[in-house]
Amino acid sequence: MSNILVIAELGTDKSLKKATLTAVTFAREAAKRTGGKVHALVMGKGVATPAGELAKYVDVVHTADQAGLEAPVAEPYATAIKAGAGASQAQVIVMAATNHGKDVLPRAAALLGAGMASDVIGFDGSAGFQLKRPIQAGNVIATVEITTDTKVVSTRPTEFDAAAPSAGAGTVQPLAVELGPQKTRFVKLDPVVSERPDLTDARVVVSGGRGFKDAENFKKLIEPLADKLNAAIGASRAVVDAGWVPNDMQVGQTGKVVAPDLYIAIGISGAIQHVAGMKGSKTIVAINKDAEAPIFQIADYGLVADLFKAVPELVEKL
Amino acid sequence: MKILVTMKRVTDYERKVKIAPDGSHLITEGMNFVANPFDEIAVEEALRLTKAHGGEVVVFSAGPKDAAQQIRQGLAMGADRGIHLLTDKELDSDAVARLLAKVVDQEKPDLVILGKQATDDDANQAGQLLAGYLGWAQGTFASKHEGLEGPEEKAQKPGLAIEGGKVHVVREVDGGLETIALDMPAVVTTDLRLNHPRFTTLPNIMKAKKKKLDEVTAESLGVDLSPKVKMLRFSEPPARTAGQIVDSVDTLIHKLKNERKVIA
Incomplete structure (x- = not known):
């Protein structure tokens, strides 16, 4: 009972999400501390390919491959995770804290009667099992301890590097899950289609706020810059609430947490809740006409300028 | 239809909480406390649903004596009555979920609506744990297709669609909006774009003082x-410290290329 079970997440094309490999990195460190092996659970329908891919990274992959798991719905997935925890004799169950992970994992924790620490950013101390997690919009780091024997952890993807493949290949084992009657029915997914890199994976993120004045300006000015830098586009909560851009572009405590190599915040004042979502970025640039804007307090480079002039100039000169 | 909603008392999310010098606790004395903003959205949604379908909205909070203020705020928004589980203990999400499960056993609501997370501990667990303990369907991160500036929002239409014993939830997921149908009773947690919660008015605050608020000690429910x-x-x-202010776009590009090497 000292093994670690990583819950995999697949994209709609059934490819293994990079966030899963960040959870593997946490799992390897956890396994060192418990003396166990790293197992993984892949759920879905027709998932042999991602299961084989994941076997390059862990000791054992359990695949729950059945019709009832085709759509990533919390109710059947939590049941499958409980079965996977039993099959892998897991002491620790870990999943990346994506929206899917946040939905599914606490329900599985309830089924297991296990305590769960959310959005973990690392271990506190070189031994033992004390975990660090941000609270209060990232203004405080809490060190927590899960008191139950079985421990459930969701990990913040931006805080861990993606794992490299292991030396030897792991084994793949089927896992049959008794799902029983279900109370949830998947109806549809309306995807946001974008040619740009994924916001949480992008090397460069260009983000805009209220300073753009309206949706048309936002699009007209930000897109050419994102094109030049092959960047993902993010937005402040105000911009998302105003309906200028889709919900999943929101960067912040209540939106997405990003940590790209370069984050360019344009016309964003730097509210606590926005900063919570981007302060892990390696280099932060702020462009704002208000020299007193709080964003300048955390920016590596600040440019006090009118964005309507500075952004086109930047596009032209890059 | 009966809807149970949560209203958590949290420290003001626009202020920074101080940490005790020895790191043993957070200093909350003298801080302003507010209702968890996601819970206000939950109350608003419940009120819109009962306006459309009829029924009762019950506000729940577990916490110290002063948490009654947040329940009263929910009552002033228009909820019908409150349940306050009194405790001075720090409750984790799991304890709250098991307390809620007890209240659900007694109240038998058709729907429980909670904020997706509380802005103090940012755990994002209570709704999912509750659904797991009850064996109910869950719809987390409820949102809607229409933006918050659209006509539906101005008309205060509910974002959740209830029909034939099912609730349809539009959810914010990575890469889009997902729709799922849940058998009722069910648990729903709210995201930011579900609605704009209403403000309380003085007459409604006065009215709320006369509404029923049951106080029970949390310990009396037999939950560990x-x-x-x-x-x-x-x-x-x-800490992240302020860097430098650059004087022009040219300087900025030069620094990004040469000092940081983050652009080619």
């Missing part, structure tokens, strides 16, 4: 309140 996740200590996150 000791935390499954213990907070051991608190520390400051690594």
Whole structure:
């Protein structure tokens, strides 16, 4: 009972999400501390390919491959995770804290009667099992301890590097899950289609706020810059609430947490809740006409300028 | 239809909480406390649903005596009555979920609506745990297709669609909006774009004082309140300091290319 079970997440094309490999990195460190092996659970329908891919990274992959798991719905997935925890004799169950992970994992924790620490950013101390997690919009780091024997952890993807493949290949084992009657029915997914890199994976993120004045300006000015830098586009909560851009572009405590190599915040004042979502970025640039804007307090480079002039100039000169 | 909603008392999310010098606790004395903003959205949604379908909205909070203020706020928004589980203990999400499960057993609501997370501990667990304990369907991060500036929002239409014993939930997921149908009773948690919660008015605040608020000690429900996740200590996150102000776009590009090498 000292093994670690990583819950995999697949994209709609059934490819293994990079966030899963960040959870593997946490799992390897956890396994060192418990003396166990790293197992993984892949759920879905027709998932042999991602299961084989994941076997390059862990000791054992359990695949729950059945019709009832085709759509990533919390109710059947939590049941499958409980079965996977039993099959892998897991002491620790870990999943990346994506929206899917946040939905599914606490329900599985309830089924297991296990305590769960959310959005973990690392271990506190070189031994033992004390975990660090941000609270209060990232203004405080809490060190927590899960008191139950079985421990459930969701990990913040931006805080861990993606794992490299292991030396030897792991084994793949089927896992049959008794799902029983279900109370949830998947109806549809309306995807946001974008040619740009994924916001949480992008090397460069260009983000805009209220300073753009309206949706048309936002699009007209930000897109050419994102094109030049092959960047993902993010937005402040105000911009998302105003309906200028889709919900999943929101960067912040209540939106997405990003940590790209370069984050360019344009016309964003730097509210606590926005900063919570981007302060892990390696280099932060702020462009704002208000020299007193709080964003300048955390920016590596600040440019006090009118964005309507500075952004086109930047596009032209890059 | 009966809807149970949560209203958590949290520290003002626009202010920074101080950490005790020895890191043993957070200093909350003198801080302003507010209702968890996600819970206000939950109350608003419940009120819109009962306006459309009829029924009762019951506001729940577990916490110290002063948490009654947040329940009263829900009542002033228009909820019908309140349930306050009194405790001075620090409750983790799991204890709250098990307390809620007890209240659900007594109240038998058709729907429980909670904020997706509380802005103090940012755990994002209570709704999912509750659904797991009850064996109910869950619809987390409820949102809607229409933006918050659209005509539906101005008309205060509910974002959740209830029909034939099912609730349809539009959810914010990575890469889009997902729709799922849940058999009722069910648990729903709210995201930011579900609605704009209404403000309370003075006449409604006065009216709320006369509404029924049952106070019960949390301990009396026979739930083990000791935390499954213990907070051991608190520390400051690594500080990020202000860098330099550059005088032009040219300088900025030069620095990004040569000092940081983040652009080619």
